[in-house]
Amino acid sequence: MKDVSDITEIMKKVGLFGIGLWALTEEKIQDIADDLIENGEIKKEEGKKFVREVVDEQKKQKEDIEKKISSKVQETINKADIATKDEVRELKEIIKKLDEKLDKLTGSNDEEKDV
16 A cells, blocks of 8 residues: 555656645546546555545645735735724724814814705
């Protein structure tokens, strides 16, 4: 029976590492395993293990890519000095309070603002 390193070697042979494994569907992965079984490169139970390992690796790669993208987006936002939702909400609250104070000081009310 082949061990994990043998399965990994087979995965490398069919070019699954490093070329967008995350983009493959589970059905396509199963097709690859079926081809390997049909060609006698692995046994049926190894094919099941192969599919499971590839799907697990696929999930890991997807999570890694998502983390990298999220990190880069956050880095870009920080460099761009863009206000966050919380900062905008805080500023709106400050403006509202200042507007209320200004209304009190000037004796204005909402009806006069609409005119």
